[in-house]
Amino acid sequence: MKFFAFHLMPYRHLDFEAASKYEAYWIDFPNTFYDTEKGALLYREYIEQLVDAGQRGFDGICVNEHHQTAYGMMPAPNLIASILIDRTRDSNVKVAILGRALPLVNNPLNIAEEYAMLDNISNGRIIAGFVRGIGAEYHSTGINPVYSHERFHEAHDLIVKAWSEPGPIVHHGDHYTFNYANPWPRPVQKPHPPIWIPSQGSAETISWAAHPSRKYPFIVTFSPVESVLRYQMLYREQARKFGYEADGAQLGWAAPIYVAETDEIARKESEAHIETLFNHFLHIPPELLFPPGYTSVNSLKAIMKNRRGTGFERQTFDQLVERGMFIVGSPATVREKIEAAHARTGFQNLVCMIQFGTLPDPLVRKNIQMLTEEVLPKLREVSLAA
Amino acid sequence: MALSREITYRGDRIHVEASGSGAPIVFLRGFDVAFRTDAFIEQLAAAAYQVIVPDHPGFGRSDSPDWLKGMGDAAYFYLEMLALLDVGPVHLVGASLGGWLAAEIAVRDLANIRSLTLIGPAGARKRGLAIGDPFIRSPEQSARAMFADASAAVRTRVPVETDDEIDLHLKNSIALARLGWQPRLANAELQRWLHRIRVPTCLIWGSADTVIPLDHSAAWLDAIDDARLAVIDGAGHLPHVEAPDKAAAAVTSFIAGCA
Numbered sequence: 001m002k003f004f005a006f007h008l009m010p011y012r013h014l015d016f017e018a019a020s021k022y023e024a025y026w027i028d029f030p031n032t033f034y035d036t037e038k039g040a041l042l043y044r045e046y047i048e049q050l051v052d053a054g055q056r057g058f059d060g061i062c063v064n065e066h067h068q069t070a071y072g073m074m075p076a077p078n079l080i081a082s083i084l085i086d087r088t089r090d091s092n093v094k095v096a097i098l099g100r101a102l103p104l105v106n107n108p109l110n111i112a113e114e115y116a117m118l119d120n121i122s123n124g125r126i127i128a129g130f131v132r133g134i135g136a137e138y139h140s141t142g143i144n145p146v147y148s149h150e151r152f153h154e155a156h157d158l159i160v161k162a163w164s165e166p167g168p169i170v171h172h173g174d175h176y177t178f179n180y181a182n183p184w185p186r187p188v189q190k191p192h193p194p195i196w197i198p199s200q201g202s203a204e205t206i207s208w209a210a211h212p213s214r215k216y217p218f219i220v221t222f223s224p225v226e227s228v229l230r231y232q233m234l235y236r237e238q239a240r241k242f243g244y245e246a247d248g249a250q251l252g253w254a255a256p257i258y259v260a261e262t263d264e265i266a267r268k269e270s271e272a273h274i275e276t277l278f279n280h281f282l283h284i285p286p287e288l289l290f291p292p293g294y295t296s297v298n299s300l301k302a303i304m305k306n307r308r309g310t311g312f313e314r315q316t317f318d319q320l321v322e323r324g325m326f327i328v329g330s331p332a333t334v335r336e337k338i339e340a341a342h343a344r345t346g347f348q349n350l351v352c353m354i355q356f357g358t359l360p361d362p363l364v365r366k367n368i369q370m371l372t373e374e375v376l377p378k379l380r381e382v383s384l385a386a
Numbered sequence: 387m388a389l390s391r392e393i394t395y396r397g398d399r400i401h402v403e404a405s406g407s408g409a410p411i412v413f414l415r416g417f418d419v420a421f422r423t424d425a426f427i428e429q430l431a432a433a434a435y436q437v438i439v440p441d442h443p444g445f446g447r448s449d450s451p452d453w454l455k456g457m458g459d460a461a462y463f464y465l466e467m468l469a470l471l472d473v474g475p476v477h478l479v480g481a482s483l484g485g486w487l488a489a490e491i492a493v494r495d496l497a498n499i500r501s502l503t504l505i506g507p508a509g510a511r512k513r514g515l516a517i518g519d520p521f522i523r524s525p526e527q528s529a530r531a532m533f534a535d536a537s538a539a540v541r542t543r544v545p546v547e548t549d550d551e552i553d554l555h556l557k558n559s560i561a562l563a564r565l566g567w568q569p570r571l572a573n574a575e576l577q578r579w580l581h582r583i584r585v586p587t588c589l590i591w592g593s594a595d596t597v598i599p600l601d602h603s604a605a606w607l608d609a610i611d612d613a614r615l616a617v618i619d620g621a622g623h624l625p626h627v628e629a630p631d632k633a634a635a636a637v638t639s640f641i642a643g644c645a
Contacts, residue, residue, distance in 0.1 A: 027522070139522055144567040146560055174455075287524050292563035297556045304552070 001342065003376050004096060004351045005053030005368065006062040006254060009046045009080075010281055011070040012358045013038040024284040025070040026136040033070065042073065046355065047080065049364050051087045053354060056372040060094030060127065062351060064198075065101050067133075068140040071281040078114045085122040095122060098198045098219065098254075098351070099129020102159075103151035104141050108176060109183055112159040116187045124188040129196045129219075130156055135289040146293030151175050153208075163192035198254060198351075201231040202299055210238040210246065219252035219351055222282075224309070225324025225341055228253050232345040252349030253341065256326050256356040258363075259370040263329040269363055271317040274326050276357030278315045286312065331374035338375075339382055350379075388427075388439075393470060395463065401447035402440045402471075406431025409500075410473040411641070413439045414464075416482025416508065416566075417520055417532060417597070418624045419446065419558045421542040426626040429634030435641075438471065442487070444561035446554065457509075457565050457573060461490035468498035477641045481505035481626055482597075483566050486573070493579045501644040502587040503637050506595050506623050508571040510580060510605040517571050518597040518623075521563065525555070534594035534622040542627050571598065580609035587613040588640040590633060592621030616640070 011034060014025070022029050050061040063080045066072035074080055077097050084095050095118070100111050115128045132152050138145040154173045158181065161169060167182035187193050197209045198219040209216040218235050220228040232251045239246035256274060260266035290300055309315070309323075320326040327337050338350060352371065355364045388405040411430055415423065423439075430437045441448040443463055453459055464487070468476060478499050480488030485507025492502050511517055520528050525546060533539040546555040587610050591600045600617065607613050616636040618625035626633035 138567075142568050142570060144563060146564045146567065285524060288522065291521065292556070292559040292567075297553065297560070300556060301552060 001348050001350055001379055001382075002059040002249075003057075003371075003379075004060040004062050004094070004349065005050060005058040006064070006098065006351045006353045007046055007050055007355055008064065008066070008072040008281075008353065009042070009074050010277070010355075010357065011039060011073055012042065012360075014070050014280075016276070016280055019070070019280075024136070024288055025281060026284055026288060027068055027139045029068070029070065031068075039073065045361050047083055047087070049355060049361070049368065050084055052365065053368045053372070054084070054088045054091065054093040056368055057376060058093070058352075058372065060096050061088070062096040062098045064098045064129070065131070065133070067104075067137050069136070069281075078118060081118055081126070082121060085118060085125065088125075089122075092125070094125050094127055096127035096196065097129050098127075098196060099131040101131050101133030101137060102155035103148045104133045104137055104143050105155070106176075108155035108158050109162060109178065109181055111155070112162045112183045113185075115159075115193060116163065116183060116185050119187040119189055119193050120185050122188075124193075126189075126193050127196050128193040129198055130159075131198055132294075135291045135294045136284060138291050138294060139288060144293075145291040147175065148294050149204075160192060160195075163187050196252070201227065202295070203234065204296070206231060206235050207238050210235050210242060210250070212242050212244060215239075215246075215250055217250050217252055217349060219254050219349060221254040221351075223325070225253075225255075228255075228324075229341060229344050232347055236345065248346040248348035251345055251347035252351055253347055254351035254353065255324075256353040257334065257371065258326070258328045258356075258359075258367055259331055259334050259375055260366070261330065261370075263333055266329050266333075267317065270326075270328055270356075270359065273357040273359040273363075274320060274328070275315070275317055278320060278325070278357075281357060331370060334375050335378055338379060342379075342382075393467070395466065395470070396451075398443060398449040398451040400440060400443060400449070400467070402438060404436060404438045406434070407436050408434040409641075410436045410438060410471075410476040411637075412468070412471070412476045412478050413437060414442070414478070414480035414484030414487050415439070415445075416480070416484040416486070417528075417562065418481050418484075418627055419562070420525070420529065420544055420555070421532070421539075421624060421627045422544060423627055423630075425630035426634050429630055430637060433634070433638040435477070435638070436473070438473070438476070440467065442484075442561065444564060445558050450557070450561070454564065457487060457490050460487055460565060461494055464491045465495050465498075474498070475500040477501045477503065477644070479503040479505070479637060480507060482623060483508050483562060483571075485509060486566070486571070486576070489580065489583065490573070490576055492585065493576060493582045496583070496585055499585055501585055501641050502583060503590060503640060504587070504606065505590045505626055505633065506592055506598055507589070507606070508566060508598055509573055510577045510602070510609070511572040511598075512602045512605045515599065515601055517602070518599075520597055521567065531596060532623045533628050534592065534620055535628060538628045577605060577609070580606065581611070583610045583613075585612070586640075586644045588636070589613060589615045590625060590636050591615065591617055592623060592625040592628065593617050593619050594621060595623045595625075597623035614640070
C-alpha cells in the first residue's frame with residue numbers, strides 16, 4: 001500500500017461564534033473573517049507539516065483546490081505544490097495535486113501548462129488530479145453547473161491530447177476552441193503525469209475512470225467506509241466488464257486519520273477538531289453543494305430524499321467513527337481498520353488527511369510521527385504479504 | 387378552459403396551452419414556473435384575448451432539445467415558433483427570465499410581434515446596481531425572495547412533494563440555470579441592441595422587486611424609444627403572480643392601445 005499525506009489548509013483560526021450566523025463558510029462568507037497575520041503563519045505551518053510528512057516516510061504529499069471558503073486556503077494549489085516540490089527535491093516523494101478543477105477555468109491549456117511545469121521542476125514526481133470542483137464553486141466562479149460534466153470531459157480530453165501528441169494540435173469543441181494548442185513545456189512523465197480522479201463517487205464517473213483507455217486511480221473522498229468500499233467494488237466490476245482486472249493501485253480511499261497512544265487519548269485529542277471539520281467547515285446547504293445540473297437528476301433525487309450525512313446533519317465524533325468517515329485510535333486500532341477495509345477491495349492508495357478542522361500544529365506533528373512510525377511500516381508489510 | 391396541444395419542432399415536442407379568443411398574446415414564463423399563474427392568464431383571457439402559454443424547450447412538459455444551450459437558442463426557436471403558431475403578429479408578454487427571452491426575440495426580428503410587455507424582466511441591467519441571486523437559495527428561500535407578501539409565496543407555490551413533482555421541479559431548475567446562470571440574469575450583448583425594439587413596449591415592475599430591483603427599468607427605458615413603465619405598488623419580482631388583477635389590468639390597458 002502507498003500512503004499519501006493530504007491537507008486542506010483550512011483557516012483554523014476562524015471565529016466560529018461570530019461566523020455561526022452565516023449559513024455556510026463558502027461563497028459569500030465575508031473574507032473579512034480572514035486575519036492576514038494569522039493566515040500568513042498558517043501557510044507556513046501547513047507547508048512545514050506536509051514537508052515533514054514527506055521526510056518521515058509518506059510516499060506522497062497532497063494539496064487541493066477550493067475557492068472563497070474558510071474550508072481550504074488553496075485556490076491555486078499548484079503554487080503550494082511548487083514549494084513542496086522544491087522542499088522535497090532530493091527525494092522520491094510524490095507531490096499530488098488532488099486536484100485542479102477543470103470546468104472552472106476557461107482555458108484548460110493553462111492547467112496543462114502548469115502541471116507540465118511542475119512535472120519538469122520535480123523531474124517527474126507529480127500526480128495530476130482532475131476534479132470538477134464542488135457545487136459551491138459554481139456559485140463562486142459563475143461557471144454554469146449545467147455544463148460541469150461536459151466541460152470536465154472536454155477539458156480532460158484536450159489536456160491529455162495536448163500532453164500526448166506532438167503540438168501544435170487543433171481543438172474545436174463545444175466549450176473550448178484552439179487553433180494552436182501547443183503547450184510548452186512538455187511533461188517529463190510519458191505519455192503524461194499519472195491522472196487521479198478524487199471523487200465522492202457516481203456510477204458514471206467510475207465507469208469513465210475505469211475505462212481501459214484511462215484506468216485512472218479513483219480516490220473516494222469524504223464518504224462512509226461502506227460507500228468507499230462499494231464504489232471500489234463497482235470500479236472492479238466495471239473493469240471486469242471492460243475485460244480486465246483492476247489493479248489495487250487504481251483504487252484509493254481518502255479520509256481524515258488520527259493516531260495517538262491509545263484510543264482514549266486519540267479521541268480526547270481529535271474529537272473537537274474533527275467535529276469542526278464536518279459540522280462547521282463542511283456545513284453547507286444542499287442547494288449550494290448541488291446547484292442545478294451539477295449532478296444527474298437521479299443522483300440529486302436520491303440525495304434530496306436521503307438528506308443524511310455531511311452538509312445535511314450534525315455528525316458527532318461517535319457517528320463519524322461508526323460510519324468510518326474518520327479513522328481514529330491507537331496504532332493497533334487504526335491498523336486494524338485499514339487492514340479490514342483493504343481486505344475487502346485490495347485498494348493500494350490511502351490518502352490520509354493528517355490535519356483536519358482546527359487540529360493544531362503539535363497534534364498534527366504527533367499524528368504524522370505516529371502514523372509514519374507505528375502504522376505505515378506495518379501496513380506496508382501486510383500489503384507486501386498479500 | 388385551456389386547450390393543450392403539442393407542436394413538434396425538428397423532432398422535439400413543445401407543449402402549448404391556449405385559452406380565450408381574440409387578439410393573440412404569447413406569454414413567456416421565467417422563475418414564475420415554480421408558482422401558479424392561472425389567475426393572471428384567466429384575467430387576460432377574460433379581457434377577450436387568446437392567451438398562448440408555451441412550456442419553453444427544456445421546461446415543464448416540453449422536451450429538452452440538444453440544441454438548447456442558452457438564451458440565444460431559445461430566442462431563435464421562438465422566432466420559428468411564432469411563425470409556426472400561424473396566428474399573425476402577437477402581443478408578446480414575458481415575465482422574469484421570460485421577459486429577457488422576449489427581448490432577445492424582439493431584437494432579432496419584429497415581424498410577428500405587435501407589442502412587447504416585459505414584467506420584471508431579467509436581461510438588461512443598470513450598471514453598478516445589484517441583481518439578486520435566485521439560484522443561491524433553497525426553494526423555500528427562493529419562493530420567499532420572489533414575493534413582497536410571504537403568504538402569496540406560500541399560497542401560489544407549485545407543490546414539490548410527489549415523485550413527478552420533484553422531477554418537474556428539477557427539470558425546471560436545470561432549464562432555468564441553462565438559460566440564466568451565465569451570463570447571470572443579464573446579457574451585455576442584448577443590451578447593446580435594445581434600440582432595435584421598435585414596437586410599443588411596456589415595462590411592468592413590482593415596486594418591491596428584490597430579485598431585479600425596479601431601478602433596473604432605466605436600462606430599458608433609456609434604450610427603447612417607445613417604452614413606458616407601469617409600477618405595481620407593493621409587489622415583488624412576480625407581480626402577475628402576487629397581484630394578478632393589477633398586473634393583468636396593466637397589460638390589457640397597454641395592449642388595448644397597440645392594436
